[in-house]
Amino acid sequence: MAPVSALLKRCLISSLLIAFGQGAFAQTAADDIAKYREMIADGNPSELYEMSGEELWKKPAGPKNATLEKCDLGLGPGVVDGAAAVLPKYFKDTNRVQDLESRLMTCMDKLQGIPSQGIIDAKFGAGPKKDMDAIVAYIVTHSKGKKINVSTAHPKEKEMYAMGKRAFFFQGGPFDFSCASCHGASGKRIRLQDLPNITTQEGAALGWGYWPAYRVSSGQFWTMQQRLNDCFRQQRFPFPIYGSDVTIALSMYMAKNANGGMIQTPGLKR
Helix, strand or coil: CCCHHHHHHHHHHHHHHHHHHHHHHHHHHHHHHHHHHHHHHCCCCHHHHHHHHHHHHHCCECCCCECCCCCECCCCECCCCCHHHHCCEEECCCCEEECHHHHHHHHHHHHHCCCHHHHHHCCCCCHHHHHHHHHHHHHHHCCCCCECCCCCCCHHHHHHHHHHHHHHHCCECCCCECHHHHHCCCCCEECCEECCCCCCHHHHHHHHCCCCEEECCCCEEECHHHHHHHHHHHCCCCCCCCCCHHHHHHHHHHHHHCCCCECCCCEEEC
Protein backbone atom coordinates (compact mmCIF):
# COMPACT_ATOMS: atom_id res chain seq x y z
CA MET A 1 0.00 0.00 0.00
CA ALA A 2 1.38 3.42 -0.99
CA PRO A 3 2.16 5.89 1.80
CA VAL A 4 -0.57 8.43 2.57
CA SER A 5 1.65 11.28 1.38
CA ALA A 6 2.10 9.57 -2.01
CA LEU A 7 -1.67 9.08 -2.36
CA LEU A 8 -2.28 12.72 -1.53
CA LYS A 9 0.24 13.78 -4.16
CA ARG A 10 -1.41 11.60 -6.78
CA CYS A 11 -4.87 12.98 -5.93
CA LEU A 12 -3.57 16.54 -6.07
CA ILE A 13 -1.89 15.99 -9.44
CA SER A 14 -5.02 14.30 -10.84
CA SER A 15 -7.22 17.17 -9.62
CA LEU A 16 -4.94 19.75 -11.20
CA LEU A 17 -4.88 17.87 -14.52
CA ILE A 18 -8.67 17.58 -14.55
CA ALA A 19 -9.14 21.25 -13.66
CA PHE A 20 -6.63 22.33 -16.30
CA GLY A 21 -8.28 20.11 -18.89
CA GLN A 22 -11.74 21.45 -18.13
CA GLY A 23 -10.52 25.04 -18.20
CA ALA A 24 -8.74 24.53 -21.51
CA PHE A 25 -11.80 22.83 -23.01
CA ALA A 26 -14.12 25.59 -21.81
CA GLN A 27 -11.82 28.27 -23.22
CA THR A 28 -11.61 26.47 -26.58
CA ALA A 29 -15.40 26.16 -26.69
CA ALA A 30 -15.82 29.86 -25.84
CA ASP A 31 -13.36 30.78 -28.60
CA ASP A 32 -15.25 28.59 -31.07
CA ILE A 33 -18.55 30.24 -30.14
CA ALA A 34 -16.99 33.68 -30.68
CA LYS A 35 -15.68 32.61 -34.11
CA TYR A 36 -19.11 31.24 -35.04
CA ARG A 37 -20.75 34.54 -34.16
CA GLU A 38 -18.23 36.40 -36.29
CA MET A 39 -18.91 34.12 -39.24
CA ILE A 40 -22.68 34.76 -39.25
CA ALA A 41 -22.65 38.37 -37.98
CA ASP A 42 -22.86 39.86 -41.48
CA GLY A 43 -26.08 37.97 -42.13
CA ASN A 44 -27.87 38.72 -38.87
CA PRO A 45 -31.53 37.74 -39.50
CA SER A 46 -32.54 40.66 -37.26
CA GLU A 47 -32.27 42.79 -40.40
CA LEU A 48 -35.43 41.12 -41.73
CA TYR A 49 -37.26 41.96 -38.50
CA GLU A 50 -35.98 45.53 -38.73
CA MET A 51 -37.33 45.99 -42.26
CA SER A 52 -40.69 44.58 -41.24
CA GLY A 53 -40.68 46.82 -38.16
CA GLU A 54 -40.14 49.95 -40.23
CA GLU A 55 -43.16 49.06 -42.33
CA LEU A 56 -45.29 48.51 -39.23
CA TRP A 57 -44.07 51.79 -37.69
CA LYS A 58 -45.23 53.72 -40.76
CA LYS A 59 -48.36 51.72 -41.58
CA PRO A 60 -51.80 52.97 -40.44
CA ALA A 61 -53.37 50.38 -38.14
CA GLY A 62 -55.97 49.85 -35.42
CA PRO A 63 -59.45 51.35 -34.98
CA LYS A 64 -57.98 54.84 -35.39
CA ASN A 65 -56.18 53.88 -38.63
CA ALA A 66 -53.06 55.76 -37.50
CA THR A 67 -49.32 55.16 -37.68
CA LEU A 68 -46.84 55.09 -34.80
CA GLU A 69 -44.82 57.93 -36.30
CA LYS A 70 -45.93 60.34 -33.55
CA CYS A 71 -45.00 57.95 -30.74
CA ASP A 72 -42.83 59.62 -28.10
CA LEU A 73 -40.16 57.15 -26.99
CA GLY A 74 -38.44 59.64 -24.73
CA LEU A 75 -36.76 62.04 -27.13
CA GLY A 76 -39.88 63.64 -28.61
CA PRO A 77 -42.73 62.52 -30.88
CA GLY A 78 -41.47 60.37 -33.75
CA VAL A 79 -37.79 60.47 -32.74
CA VAL A 80 -36.33 56.99 -33.14
CA ASP A 81 -32.59 57.67 -33.38
CA GLY A 82 -31.01 57.12 -29.97
CA ALA A 83 -34.32 56.38 -28.22
CA ALA A 84 -33.37 52.88 -27.08
CA ALA A 85 -30.20 54.26 -25.45
CA VAL A 86 -32.20 56.31 -22.91
CA LEU A 87 -34.79 53.70 -21.95
CA PRO A 88 -36.26 52.81 -19.48
CA LYS A 89 -37.30 56.27 -18.30
CA TYR A 90 -40.12 58.18 -16.62
CA PHE A 91 -42.97 59.43 -18.83
CA LYS A 92 -45.20 62.19 -17.54
CA ASP A 93 -48.25 61.19 -19.60
CA THR A 94 -48.44 57.75 -17.97
CA ASN A 95 -46.83 58.80 -14.66
CA ARG A 96 -44.68 55.69 -14.70
CA VAL A 97 -41.29 54.42 -15.75
CA GLN A 98 -41.49 52.47 -19.01
CA ASP A 99 -39.18 50.34 -21.10
CA LEU A 100 -39.36 50.16 -24.88
CA GLU A 101 -42.07 47.51 -25.10
CA SER A 102 -44.38 48.96 -22.46
CA ARG A 103 -43.98 52.39 -24.05
CA LEU A 104 -44.85 51.01 -27.47
CA MET A 105 -48.01 49.48 -26.00
CA THR A 106 -48.97 52.93 -24.68
CA CYS A 107 -48.44 54.44 -28.14
CA MET A 108 -50.43 51.69 -29.84
CA ASP A 109 -53.29 52.24 -27.41
CA LYS A 110 -53.34 56.04 -27.59
CA LEU A 111 -52.46 56.60 -31.24
CA GLN A 112 -53.96 53.55 -32.92
CA GLY A 113 -56.63 52.40 -30.48
CA ILE A 114 -55.06 48.94 -30.10
CA PRO A 115 -55.72 47.62 -26.55
CA SER A 116 -52.63 46.51 -24.66
CA GLN A 117 -54.29 43.40 -23.23
CA GLY A 118 -54.29 41.64 -26.58
CA ILE A 119 -50.53 42.11 -26.82
CA ILE A 120 -49.94 41.10 -23.19
CA ASP A 121 -51.92 37.87 -23.61
CA ALA A 122 -50.33 36.84 -26.94
CA LYS A 123 -47.61 34.21 -27.15
CA PHE A 124 -44.03 35.30 -27.75
CA GLY A 125 -43.09 35.15 -31.42
CA ALA A 126 -46.69 35.01 -32.63
CA GLY A 127 -49.52 37.40 -33.49
CA PRO A 128 -49.29 40.86 -31.89
CA LYS A 129 -46.02 39.99 -30.13
CA LYS A 130 -44.41 39.07 -33.45
CA ASP A 131 -45.29 42.55 -34.71
CA MET A 132 -43.88 43.97 -31.48
CA ASP A 133 -40.62 42.05 -32.08
CA ALA A 134 -40.28 43.66 -35.50
CA ILE A 135 -40.98 47.20 -34.27
CA VAL A 136 -38.50 46.74 -31.41
CA ALA A 137 -35.86 45.54 -33.90
CA TYR A 138 -36.45 48.65 -36.02
CA ILE A 139 -36.12 51.01 -33.06
CA VAL A 140 -33.09 49.47 -31.34
CA THR A 141 -31.17 49.34 -34.61
CA HIS A 142 -31.36 53.14 -34.65
CA SER A 143 -29.41 53.27 -31.40
CA LYS A 144 -26.62 50.91 -32.43
CA GLY A 145 -23.22 52.43 -31.66
CA LYS A 146 -24.67 55.02 -29.26
CA LYS A 147 -23.78 55.25 -25.57
CA ILE A 148 -26.22 53.95 -22.99
CA ASN A 149 -27.47 56.97 -21.08
CA VAL A 150 -30.28 56.05 -18.65
CA SER A 151 -31.37 58.56 -16.01
CA THR A 152 -32.41 58.03 -12.41
CA ALA A 153 -32.97 61.75 -11.77
CA HIS A 154 -36.74 61.45 -11.32
CA PRO A 155 -37.95 59.98 -7.99
CA LYS A 156 -39.91 57.25 -9.81
CA GLU A 157 -36.77 56.31 -11.75
CA LYS A 158 -34.86 56.01 -8.48
CA GLU A 159 -37.65 53.82 -7.06
CA MET A 160 -37.65 51.61 -10.15
CA TYR A 161 -33.88 51.15 -9.99
CA ALA A 162 -34.11 50.19 -6.31
CA MET A 163 -36.92 47.73 -7.08
CA GLY A 164 -34.83 46.24 -9.88
CA LYS A 165 -31.89 45.76 -7.55
CA ARG A 166 -34.07 43.99 -5.00
CA ALA A 167 -35.55 41.76 -7.71
CA PHE A 168 -32.06 40.98 -9.05
CA PHE A 169 -30.86 39.66 -5.69
CA PHE A 170 -34.14 38.07 -4.57
CA GLN A 171 -33.74 34.30 -4.07
CA GLY A 172 -36.63 31.88 -4.29
CA GLY A 173 -38.20 29.02 -6.16
CA PRO A 174 -37.43 25.29 -5.81
CA PHE A 175 -33.71 25.85 -6.46
CA ASP A 176 -33.42 29.03 -4.35
CA PHE A 177 -32.08 30.93 -7.36
CA SER A 178 -31.83 34.64 -8.05
CA CYS A 179 -30.67 36.64 -11.07
CA ALA A 180 -27.47 37.18 -9.10
CA SER A 181 -26.91 33.41 -8.89
CA CYS A 182 -25.77 33.56 -12.52
CA HIS A 183 -25.01 37.24 -13.04
CA GLY A 184 -23.81 38.51 -9.66
CA ALA A 185 -20.12 37.60 -9.87
CA SER A 186 -17.38 37.46 -12.48
CA GLY A 187 -15.97 34.29 -14.02
CA LYS A 188 -19.18 32.26 -14.17
CA ARG A 189 -20.24 30.06 -17.09
CA ILE A 190 -23.25 28.11 -18.24
CA ARG A 191 -23.18 25.70 -21.17
CA LEU A 192 -19.55 26.79 -21.81
CA GLN A 193 -20.58 30.43 -22.28
CA ASP A 194 -19.33 33.27 -20.10
CA LEU A 195 -21.99 35.00 -18.03
CA PRO A 196 -21.71 38.80 -17.67
CA ASN A 197 -21.56 40.20 -14.15
CA ILE A 198 -24.48 42.65 -14.24
CA THR A 199 -23.40 44.31 -10.97
CA THR A 200 -20.41 45.85 -12.82
CA GLN A 201 -20.53 48.49 -15.55
CA GLU A 202 -18.61 46.33 -18.00
CA GLY A 203 -20.76 43.27 -17.39
CA ALA A 204 -24.01 45.21 -17.50
CA ALA A 205 -22.97 46.78 -20.82
CA LEU A 206 -22.30 43.30 -22.22
CA GLY A 207 -25.67 42.06 -21.00
CA TRP A 208 -27.95 45.02 -21.60
CA GLY A 209 -26.11 46.38 -24.65
CA TYR A 210 -26.48 43.22 -26.75
CA TRP A 211 -30.20 42.58 -26.21
CA PRO A 212 -32.66 42.44 -27.97
CA ALA A 213 -31.03 39.78 -30.13
CA TYR A 214 -31.63 37.07 -32.69
CA ARG A 215 -31.32 33.62 -31.10
CA VAL A 216 -29.89 31.13 -33.57
CA SER A 217 -30.96 28.14 -31.46
CA SER A 218 -34.66 29.10 -31.59
CA GLY A 219 -34.64 30.89 -34.95
CA GLN A 220 -36.37 33.88 -33.36
CA PHE A 221 -35.76 37.51 -32.50
CA TRP A 222 -36.00 37.94 -28.73
CA THR A 223 -36.87 41.23 -27.06
CA MET A 224 -35.63 42.00 -23.55
CA GLN A 225 -39.05 41.10 -22.13
CA GLN A 226 -38.74 37.61 -23.64
CA ARG A 227 -35.14 37.31 -22.46
CA LEU A 228 -36.25 38.10 -18.90
CA ASN A 229 -39.12 35.63 -19.17
CA ASP A 230 -36.63 32.90 -20.01
CA CYS A 231 -34.50 33.84 -17.00
CA PHE A 232 -37.57 33.43 -14.77
CA ARG A 233 -38.22 30.06 -16.41
CA GLN A 234 -34.70 28.89 -15.65
CA GLN A 235 -35.14 29.98 -12.03
CA ARG A 236 -38.40 27.94 -11.98
CA PHE A 237 -40.38 31.07 -11.13
CA PRO A 238 -43.83 31.82 -12.60
CA PHE A 239 -43.61 33.97 -15.71
CA PRO A 240 -44.02 37.69 -15.01
CA ILE A 241 -46.79 39.62 -16.75
CA TYR A 242 -45.56 41.13 -20.00
CA GLY A 243 -44.65 44.78 -19.45
CA SER A 244 -45.07 44.52 -15.68
CA ASP A 245 -43.16 46.70 -13.24
CA VAL A 246 -40.84 43.89 -12.13
CA THR A 247 -39.57 43.38 -15.69
CA ILE A 248 -39.17 47.11 -16.22
CA ALA A 249 -37.39 47.39 -12.85
CA LEU A 250 -34.88 44.67 -13.78
CA SER A 251 -34.30 46.44 -17.09
CA MET A 252 -33.75 49.73 -15.27
CA TYR A 253 -31.22 48.08 -12.94
CA MET A 254 -29.27 46.60 -15.85
CA ALA A 255 -29.48 49.68 -18.05
CA LYS A 256 -28.41 52.14 -15.35
CA ASN A 257 -25.48 49.92 -14.39
CA ALA A 258 -24.51 49.80 -18.07
CA ASN A 259 -24.35 53.59 -18.49
CA GLY A 260 -21.44 54.64 -20.68
CA GLY A 261 -21.37 51.32 -22.53
CA MET A 262 -22.31 50.96 -26.18
CA ILE A 263 -25.58 49.78 -27.64
CA GLN A 264 -24.77 46.80 -29.89
CA THR A 265 -28.29 45.63 -30.60
CA PRO A 266 -29.66 43.75 -32.35
CA GLY A 267 -27.21 41.16 -31.05
CA LEU A 268 -26.68 37.61 -32.24
CA LYS A 269 -26.91 34.89 -29.62
CA ARG A 270 -26.61 31.12 -29.44
